[in-house]
Amino acid sequence: MVEPSVGDGGMGPATEAFVAHRNLLFTVAYELLGSAADAEDVLQETWLRWVGVDLDAVRDPRAYLVRMTTRQALGRLRTLRRRKESYVGPWLPEPLLTAPDVAEDVELADSVSMAMLLVMETLTPTERAVFVLRDVFDLEYDEIAEAVDKSPAAVRQIAHRARTHVAARRPRGVVSPAESRGALAAFRRAIETGDLQRLLDMIAPDVVLLTDGGGVVQAALAPVVGAAAVARVLGRIDTAAFLQPAQVNGHPALILRLDGAVDTVIALRVDDGLITALYAVRNPEKLSRIRIERETAVSR
Template sequence: MNDPATETFLGYRNLLFTVAYEMLGSAADAEDVLQETWLRWVKADLAQVHDRRAYLIRITTRQSLNRLRSMKSRKEAYVGPWLPEPLLTAPDVAEDAELAESVSMALMLVLETLSPTERAVFVLREAFDVGYDEIAAAVGKSPAAVRQIAYRARRHVDARRPRETVSSGEAWAVLESFQRALEAGDLQGLLDVLAPEVVLLSDGGGVKQASPRPVISAGKVARFIVGGIGKAGIALTGDLTVVNGSPALVLRLDGEIDGVVAIRVEDARITGLYYVRNPQKLTHINSETSLTLR
C-alpha cells in the first residue's frame, strides 16, 4: 500500500471510530460516519493539509454532529430506554483507565443528556485533548465560545458521573457476586450486591421485552430480575467479559445470546445496571472492537 491518503486514513481509523462512537453511542452510526469521512478525505489536497490527524478529526466531528442531530427524532420515537450500543473490547482498553472511563456505559449515558455541540466539545476536549482552536474549527464556533461550552459541559457531566472510580479488581468481584446470584435466582444474593438506590435500565428497542421505564431501588430491581427468570422458565447463564472497557456479562437463555449487562459500581455495590437486549445493538459483541484515544 503506497497511497498516502489511504495509509493515513487507515493509520487513524481506530481513533476516528472512537471519536465518532463517543459522540454517537452507536457503532453502526460511527461506521457510517467513517465512510462519510473517507469520501471527504480522498477529495482533500494533502499538500494543503498541515496536520492530517487534526484534519481527519475535524471531518469526523462535523459528520458526527450532522448524524447526532438526525438521530434525535429516532431516539424520541424509540420504545423504552435508549442505551448505547455495547462493544466487546480488548483487555488493553480495560487497562487504560482514561479510555475505559470515556467509553463506559455510565459516562456514555451522561453524554446523552448534553446537546450535540456540548457533547462534541466535551468529547474532543476531555477525552482526546484537542485544542480549543481546533475544536472551534470543527464545531463552527469561536474559541471563546468553545471554552464556555466546555466549562458548562464539564460541570454538567461532573455532577452526574460516578462519585468514585473503583479498581478493576473490585468491579470484577462485584460482578461475579451478581453473576452467581443471577444464575441461581437468589433474591437475597441480589439484594446483597445491589445498592439501595440502584437503577436498572433495559433496552429492548420494541423488539425484545424490556421495562418501558427505569426500575429503581434494590428491592424492585431484585424482584424484577428474579421474576423475569421465573417467567422465562429456561436456563439463564452469564459469561464474564469486557464491554466498553469495563466488566460485563453476556447473558444467554438456553445457550442463545439474550443481551449484555454492564454495571456501574460505587462503594462495592452496583448502582447502575444497563441491560441491552435489542438484537440490532448486539452485533459488536462477538469480536473485539479496537478503540484508542491517540
C-alpha cells in the same frame, strides 16, 4: 470506493493516514453517537471525503481527519436525537466489546462507559463534541473550534459549561478494574444460583435497572428502581441462560446467551462496593455487532 482495511497492501498516503488514525476516529464518533453502527457509517463518510482531499494542503492529517469525523458525527447526532424522541422504552448506547487495555486506561474506560455515555446524552450536540474532544482526547481549543465551527473563545465557554454539567451527573468515583471484576463475578454467581438474598446484599437500596428492548423484544418500559424490585426482575432470568463475562464499554459485563445466541448484554455500575445501576441491552439491532465479533472469535 470502500473504506480500506488494515490489511490492505501497498497503501497510498491517504489510506496510510486514515488507517493510522482509524481507532481514534471510531472512538470519537462512537462517543458522540453512542452507536457503533452509526460510528462505522461516519467513518465510511469520512473516508469518502478524505480520498478527495489534496494532501499537499493538509498540514496535520490527524487533526484534519478528526475535524471531518466530528462534523459528520454532529450531523448524524442531530438526526439520531430526533429518532430517540419516539424510541420505545429507555434508550441505551450500543454495547461495545473493548480490549483489556482500555480498562487500564481509566479516563478512556470512564468516557465510554454506559453511565458516562448516558450523561453525555444530556448535553447538546455541540457541547458533547467539545467535551469529548477536549476532556477525553485533549485536543487544543483551536482544533476543536475548527471542528465545531465556533471561535476558540466560544469553545472555551462551551467546554466549561459541558464540564460543569457532566461533573454534576457523572458516577461518583473511579472503581478499579479488580473491584469491578469482583462485583461482576459475585453478581454472576447470584444470578446463576438464584440466590435472591445474595443479590440484595450486593445492590444498593436505590439501584436502578434500565432495559433497552427498542420495542422489538420484551423489556421494562420505564426504569426499575429499588433493590427489591430489581432483584425480582433479575430473579426471572431464564435458568437455561449462559452468562459469559466480557469486557464491554471499558468495564466487566455479562453477555447472556439463550440457545447459543446473544440475548442480552448487562453492564454494571459500581459505587462504594455496591451495584448502583444495571444497563441491560436487549434490542437485537444493538447486539448485532457483538454477535458477529463473538462468532468470529469462536471460529478462529
